[in-house]
Amino acid sequence: MTSEIIKELTLQLSTITEGVAALVIAIAVIEGVFRTLLVILQSFSPAGSSASxxxxxxxRLRLGRWLALALEFLLAADILRTAVAPTWSEIGQLAAIATIRTALNFFLQLEIDRAEQRKSTPPEARVG
Incomplete structure (x- = not known):
């Protein structure tokens, strides 16, 4: 009986964690759309084209950071679900999903880091 309660609580917690990830993605999209509209409006000004x-x-970087955070929540939900997965098939499916999400997060973070490095490098020191 106790193991069933723990299993149910773990599954509910993983569902809540997925909900948090969905909320983070929704916030990211709303912020991204708002900021994109501001960029579009600013591009019509005389000084806007160079800063565009x-x-x-x-x-793009802010959206990427939000998405990386959401991927971390989704990975946490996968780990919770794996802890109570009863079959090897379900464990395999969750392992594949977790691997894909981890790879996506790794490459997303790599791109964010590169962009931050480009941003912090003075223009005269840039090659190319």
């Missing part, structure tokens, strides 16, 4: 590329990059 950096502003778009900033929107």
């Amino acid at each position: 590329h950096e502003a778009k990059e900033d929107v």
Whole structure:
């Protein structure tokens, strides 16, 4: 009986964690759309065209950070679900999903780090 209660609580916690991830993604999309609209409006100003590329990059990086956070929550939900998965098939499916999410998060973070490095490098020191 106790193991069934723990299993049920763990599954509910994983569902809540997935809900948090969905909320983080929703916030990211809303913020991304709002910031994109601001970039579009600013691009019509005389000084906007030169700053437009950096502003778009900033929107992309912020969205990427939010998505990386959501992927972490989704991975946590997968781990919780794996802890109570009764069959090897379900464990295998969750392992595949967790691997894909971890790889996505790794490459997303790598891109964010590269962009941050480009942003912090003075223009005169940039090659190319």
